[in-house]
Amino acid sequence: MTVTTGGPLPHATYDVVIVGAGVVGCAIARELALHPRLRVALVEAQDDVGQGTSKANTAILHTGFDAVPGSLEARLVREGAHRLAAYAAESGIPVEPVGALLVAWDDEQLTALPGLAAKAEKNGYEDARFLGPEEVYAREPRLGPGALGALHIPGESIICPWTTTLAYATQAVRGGVDLHLNCRVRQAGTGVLHTTRGTLHTRRIVNAAGLGSDILDRDLGHSDFTVTPRRGQLIVFDKFARELVRHILLPVPTALGKGVLVTPTVYGNVLLGPTAEDLDDRTATGSTPEGLALLRDKGRRILPDLLDEEVTAVYAGLRAATEHDDYQIHARHGQGYVTVGGIRSTGLSASMAIAAHVVGLLAEGGLDLGVRDELEPVRMPNLGEAFPRPYQRPDLIAADPAYGNLVCHCERVTLGEIRDALASTIPPGGLEGLRRRTRARAGRCQGFHCGAAVRELLEGRRP
Amino acid sequence: MRSVDVLVVGAGPAGLAIAGRLAAAGAGRVEVLDRETTAGGAPRIRRPRAGRRRAGAAERAGAVVRTGVTALGWSGPLALDTVGAGGHETITARAVVLATGARERPRTAQLVAGTRPAGVYTTGELLRAVHGYGQRIGERAVVVGAEGVSYLAVATLRTAGVAVTAMVTDLPRHQASAVRAAETRLRRMIPLLTDATVTELLGHGRLSGVRLRHRDGRTTTLACDTVVFTGDFVPDQELARRGGLALDPGTRGPAVDGAFRTSREGVFAVGNVLHAVESADAVTREGEHAARHVRDHLAGEPWPSTLPVLVEPPLRWIAPNRLAPADACGFVLRTTEVLPRPLLTVTQDGRVLHRQELPGTAVPNRPVYVVGHWVVSVDPLGGPVRVTARRG
Structure with a gap:
């Protein structure tokens, strides 16, 4: 190795x-x-x-229902989603099949829904179903007023x-x-x-x-x-927001552009975003006051109570968009x-x-691949709230008390998990890498309580 | 499942004080849990000896102090699920006291945009890094905030060999002691930029600067490799919220009456989870005082119904924020605006219960104390009690 x-x-x-x-x-x-x-x-x-x-990114495992029919992307997303779902189950990658709702907020969006359903069918996705406003609110009681209907895509999932x-x-x-x-x-x-x-x-x-x-x-x-970086700013809300939303709430794309989505994450947060800004700078991964204000305005309409919850992270990613x-x-x-x-x-x-x-x-192209072997299956540490985390597992704690020793209290990350990440095949290069592997410092206090202790563990001095 | 008489969550000054008093008064088995590895709460970071002294006093009085144990949530009205290196345990009690303290709101919650570089701290993290571990911090820092804790951050940065470029507050003045503010500005030559907001963090990998927006619309950039977000305290109310206790929209902590009773019978709350934040001495006195009410409850005193106490702008919050008929208590409140010689008025259903001109100036982020002798004239069957303030 x-x-x-x-x-x-x-x-x-x-x-x-x-x-x-x-x-x-x-x-x-x-x-x-x-x-x-x-x-x-x-x-x-x-x-x-x-x-x-x-x-x-938005951490969604897409079905590919809305890809351009007949495109390479449509085929690879469809095939890839099935393969990844199976791989995730085998490898311990958290996935929650929460399904998506494309919520229509005006007549233009409402009239676009049948076309999207037809497109889904062309892409081989046949489970899309139209929901009237009553059923939409029954499924999403905390949705803001004015939803006229939705297209339900039960196959969309959230993933880490x-x-x-x-x-x-x-x-x-x-x-x-x-x-x-x-x-x-x-x-x-x-x-x-x-x-x-x-x-x-x-x-x-x-x-x-x-x-x-x-x-x-x-x-x-x-x-x-040519790559034109398309910046997407996203806001992550505290875990207390998780109960506000059950599905991935996708925007309905229309001629006026694409709106923003609200989605739960497998870590138990709620995500709001992304913006879509075409930039020249390939390093512009910062969020902006204007972008965050825009997201909050749009989020308030979709899920009004969301804005009362604490924000635990703000980030911006650059998508590698091209002219094709x-x-x-x-x-x-x-x-x-x-x-x-x-x-x-x-x-x-x-x-x-x-x-x-x-x-x-x-x-x-002539590369001789040689024999094909199976790979040793990999079992990843679980960061998902839908599956038992180490602090919740008496068997693990009994075998090793370090899994009962909480270091990051907001995200309930144990000493055992941090130690495992530091000793893993690909150890983290810094605090951010450790956060992505364990969720240490990713919660509402952002390191107020545990930041110094986590840094001490990373730098290998003492617990 | 194990039973105790009183279970206190949080071994900071308030939790240890109430536990010590209750144990000394023969309240039965009194147990204090703390998720940190050492007792003492926030003050222990800078003064570990004071933390040990407080924990020792509670233990000598007969309380059991258990560290490294996290209260995860509730499995009954008075039952908490806990986890620690020894495994899981559910503990039930005749009375539960939440003394979970407060924390500063980080950069994200304050919606400060920009990149996500290293070198971004809260005072809490900075204190732990410097006093707890002697970690390297940086070369040049900007301190966001100008309240008491902000000056503590400045002193800590200087201890760690970090030069402080400036302090920044979005208010028109500092909110600390005049002596300390003057000393920092004139003797330490650290400028205080007022009416300015940090809007963006700059730099990839490591912080390279912060962008400010001034009230008049100008923007400027301050070069620095470290920024400390100070103050903006909120209660650590996760456990209260998980338990479905009523929260006060102003303090964001559990709503309590003058006897520290929450919305759930048998559950009390003391310390900075009620009012972020007061000094260690103040919450110690509060914990000692609250012990009597827990004892009364254990002796069978009924859990009363209460009236809300509401504040109107420019007041931000008041604690306690519920009133029971027999309450005899003082109040602490916060303002969002600077109010010279504020005139305070307490009314119920349009009837004036109390009027008081406070000496000096009420300043945001600093406590304003109000006497409570007027509580006896509250009509227990009347509407909410309202507190307003205006410039005198």
């Missing part, structure tokens, strides 16, 4: 190097790890996996995006993939990657560089798409290169199918 965070890179030539350890890159690495004869590396510019678009990415990466590393962190690609050519940590030689390059995917693509002589409506997955067989670009907000749902598709393209 190899995870490097600094120092020189191996000299030997890899069979495949994947650039970008987001949810898509990690899924591809895991898929390649099924072939033990391949020598594979996953390189990431930042100090952890899933540090870009993958960490700051961090655990998903980490599960893929953990299985990949345990399966023999080298993960090189803090390794930014400066320049690329056929079979060679010049990085901040030295040069890597490889027979194949897979570009899963997300927001940087068009830049890498140009290095290799292609200009099929579909994913930009292209194989350049002569060059030993596959681009996996333009993977927007559906990347999490589609990740496993994208990975299978990309590995198929590599094989088509």
Whole structure:
């Protein structure tokens, strides 16, 4: 098992190097790890996996009901969602099949619902059903006044995006993939990657560089798409808000644009967002006073009581939008290169199918995958409130009292969980990585009580 | 399941004081739980000896103090589910006392936009980092707030070798002692920027600055690698809320009457969970005083029905915020505006119960104390009691 965070890179030539350890890159690495004869590396510019678009999304496992029918995205989301649901159950990734309601607040939205239902059917999703206002309020009693009806998509789920990415990466590393962190690609050519940590030689390059995917693509002589970062600001509300909402409340897209959604999270919070702002700056991951005010205005209409609850996090993610409506997955067989670009907000749902598709393209291009083995199943620590957390498990505490020793009180994170994360296959690079692995410091006090103690554990001094 | 006579949640000054008094008065088995590994509550961070002294006094009086035990929630009106390294346990009591204290609201709850860099603290986290662990903090800090605790943050930063660039408050003046404010500004040369709000945090990885918006609309940026959000205290009322106790919309803590009774028979609340925040000495006196009411309850005194006490702007909250007929208590309140020589009026159904001009100036984030001798003239069958204030 190899995870490097600094120092020189191996000299030997890899069979495949994947650039970008987001949810898509990690899924591809895991898929390649099924072939033990391949020598594979996953390189990431930042100090952890899933540090870009993958960490700051709406955490929904989509059915793909609203994709463009016949598109590659539609197919991969549909296939990927099924695969990920099964994988999540096997790996302990928290998923809650809460279902979604597309709530219509005006006549234009109401008239758009039948078209969306027809689109869902074209995408092979047949469970969409129209609900009248009475049934909408019966399902969501705390919804603001004025809902005219809704389309119910029972198959939409909520999921933990961090655990998903980490599960893929953990299985990949345990399966023999080298993960090189803090390794930014400066320049690329056929079979060679010049990085901040030295040069890597490889027979194949897979570009899963997300927001940087068009830049890498140009290095290799292609200009099929341009990434325009689309910023999505989101507000996370305290766990006391969880009882206010039962479904994912999706906006109805109309000519006037897409609204914001309100959704529970698997951690028991409620999420409000995202904004959609097209930017030039690929590092503009800050929220803005205007964005937060806009979200609060829209949220007040959807779920008025939500605004009375405390905000426990505000974040902004950049989606790798392009000028195209579909994913930009292209194989350049002569060059030993596959681009996996333009993977927007559906990347999490589609990740496993994208990975299978990309590995198929590599094989088509002549990569000898060799034998295929099963990977050792991975069991991830549970961050979901719908499943028993360690502090709730007498069996665990009896075996090891550290699981009864609460360090982060708001999120009820135990010393045992923090210790496990620090000793895991891919340990966190800092407090933020530890938070994504354990939820330590993610609650309403944001470290007022436990912040210093958690930092002390991370820095390895004393409990 | 185990039974005790009195179960106190929170081993801070208020919880330890009430537990000590009750145990000394022969109230039976009195047990105090605290989720932290050491007793003493918030003051112990800077003064561990004072925390040990208070816990020792409660134990000598006969109370049992158990640390590292978290009260997770309620499994009955007077039964709490707990967890600790020893496992799970449900504890029932004849009386439960919530003394869970208060905390500062962090940057997120204050909706400060921007990036999510390292170097963002509350005073609570800063104190623990510096006094508890001797952690490295940074080079240059901005302190948000200008109340008593903000000056404590400044002193702590200086102890840790951090230069303080400025203090920032959205109010027109500081809200601390005049001596301390003047000393910090003139002798330490730390500027106080008034009428200014921190709107955005800047920097990737590590904080690089904060953006301010001044009342006149100007925006400026202060370079710093550390920012401390101070004050803006709220009660740690999670357990009260989980138990479905009535909360006061002003204090956001459990609503209580003059005898510290909550909306549930047998459940009391004391200390800064009622009024964020008062000094350790003040909540110690409160805990000692509240013990008598718990004893009266254990002796069979009925749980009375109460009237609400409401405040109107510019007052923010009042505690206690319910009244029972036999209550004899003082009140503490907060204002959102600076009020020189405020004139306070207490009415019920349009009838004036009390009028009082307070000496000095009422300042936001600082306590205003009001006498309660007028409580005897409240009509127990009448409407809510209303408290208003205006400039004198």
